[in-house]
Amino acid sequence: MAVKNQVQLITYPDSMGGDLKALNDVLLKHFADVFKGGIHILPPFPSSGDRGFAPLTYLEIEPSFGTWDDIRAIGEKFDVLVDLMVNHISRQSEYFQDFLQKGRKSEYADLFLTLDKLWESGEPVQEDIAKMFLRRPLPYSTYTIAETGEEEKVWTTFGKTDPSEQIDLDIKSQLFKQLMIDFFMNFKRQNVKIVRLDAVGYVIKKLGTSCFFVEPDIYEFLDWMMELANSLDIDLLPEVHAHYTTQYKLAERGYWIYDFILPYRVLDALMNKSSHELCHYLRTRPQKQFTMLDCHDGIPVKPDMDDLIDTQEARKLVDVCLERGSNLSLILSDEHKADDGFDVHQIRCSFYSVLNGEDDAYLAARAIQFFAPGVPQVYYVGLLAGENDLEGVKKSGEGREINRHNFSLEEIEQSLKKEVVQRLLKLIRFRNEYEAFNGEFTVMDSSKDEVRLAWKKDNKACSLFINLITNKSVIEYLDLDGKTVQYAV
Structure with missing residues (x-):
């Protein structure tokens, strides 16, 4: 299969030079031997919001980014991962637009979750909603059908606006299954090697549950997706922000998972000068993971770290982050906040x-990430040692823009001159090329204010x-001669 045990880059299609052509030029010019694990291109599809995460279709590329030819060109040298x-x-997709026009007469009507699919009367019951893990105040939006003037309530887990731009799909519908097959067949044609299933934890809607990672239904769904991906020789990476035990269940079933615990653990070790929790975690975690420190959203805290952190200690760490210019996204539903209100x-x-x-x-953080078993991903802002983009937050009113700066070609050239970036590139090359990282991992005993990690394979x-x-x-x-070499990171 496609996943290589080497470092991957995560970037938006327009974040490194402005479009996909420029991205490929930058990769070939500066990073041809750096991202041997591949390139995760955050959604390059036509989208109506959430910086690509409200896609209209997966059959086209947003014209301002380029075309599928550009994706295939990147894929000639690097394995491509897409979401x-x-x-x-998207609400603007041809499927939902047709539903907005014709309502239940639309050929796509069954693709969506009208509330009568959950509640027979079509009317929501607050008692059921209270049990759900909500991402917005209500899990549905109301839309008016053009031809009849009737109102339809449709499930919408996500979305900043009301009614939402992001319309949930009914995974039980045959239309949904056909759509997935069409999308995956297209990914195969375009030489995509890995697909990240974003927001997969929310696909099962079942009354009386949190409607998040509902077992065992979620496994049936994932197994079907895995079968589809495997038939096309595409690797699957489910993306689930949840209690760590949920991730571990996926790992036990052989799925790749995301290490959403590591970023906090690394931060805590470096800020509080204590390796105790980090080392305990590194000894006990599953090894088949994608690791990250930074991404287009933020450092995960709740629910990923639930039952792994003391919330009072976490509050202190969060306060230091805020002093250093960070901002926060918060949990909405009271039921999912900590007992002391930590949210x-x-x-x-x-x-x-x-x-x-x-x-x-920063180099110590990356070194820990690269020594932790798994496939390391480096976000483009982290690659260039980018700083908080407070201007971007002010301009957009969106807190996540703090870590989504678009680098011009000139800014990339400038960043590459920074010593910290050159040191990071050297570390990435070592991680990619040193054979022992395919061997056996050990967390060595150390004092509280030290970290000692090791890899061994044959004579390496x-x-x-x-x-x-x-x-x-x-x-x-x-080294190749069996001599011990020391390298200051």
């Missing part, structure tokens, strides 16, 4: 800024030592 928002599609969903920041722009601390061995007081990191490895 599939399996839970929802932080994600800490939004550049990872470089949240470490106070300290080069050694390397270890990482980090002094958390100074944030200095040293890698020791055996």
Whole structure:
């Protein structure tokens, strides 16, 4: 299959030079030997909101980004990973636009979850809604059908606006299944190697449950998706923000999962100068994971870290992040907040800024990520040691813009001159090329203010030592002649 145990880049289609052609030029010019694990291109499809995450279709590329030819061109040199928002599609999609016109007479009507599919009367029951894990005040929106003037209530898990731009799909519908087959066949034609199933935890709607990661139904759905992907030789990466035990269940079933716990653990170790929790976690976590520190959203806290953190201690860490310019996304439903009211969903920041722009601390964070078993992903802002984009937040009113700066070609060239970026590139190359990372991983005993990690395969061995007081990191490895070499990260 496609997943390689080497470093991947995550980027928007327009974040490194303005479009997909420019992205490919930048990759070939500066990073041809860097991202051997592939390129995760955040949604390049026509979209009506949420920076690509409200797609109209997966059969086309947004014309301002380029065409499928550009994606295939990137795919010649790098494995391409794209997102599939399996839970929802844009209100502006041809499917929902047809429904808005004709209502139940639309050929696409069954693709959507009208409320009578849950409640026989078609009227929502507050008692059921109270049990749900909500992403907006109500899980549905009301739309007026053009031909009849009738109102239809349709399930909408996500969306900042009311009515929402993101319309949930009915996974039980035959139309849905055919749509997925069409989308995956197209991904195969376009040489896409990995598909991330975004928001997959929300696909099952069942009264009396939280409507989030509903078992065992979710596994039946994922198994069907996996069968489809496997038939086309495409790897699948389910994206689930949930209690860590939920992720572990997926891992037990052989799925790739995201390590949404590592970013907080690394931050905590570096800020509080204590490796205790980090090392315990690294000893016990599943190994088949994609690792990350930063992304287009934020550092996960709740629900990913539930039962893993003391909320009072977490509040202190969050306060330091806020002092360093971060902003927060919060949990909406009271039922899913901590008993003491702790409600932080994600800490939004550049990872470089949240470490106070300290080069050694930032390189130590990356070294831990790269030594943790799994496929490491580096977000483009992190690659270029970008700082909090407070101007972007002010301009857009969207807190997540803090870590979504679009780099011009000139800014990329400037960033590459930074010592911290050159050091990071050297570290990525080492992680890609040193054979021991395909062997056996050990968390070595260390004092509280140190981290010691090691890998061994045949006659290759390397270890990482980090002094958390100074944030200095040293890698020791055996070279081709079997000599011990020390490398200050």
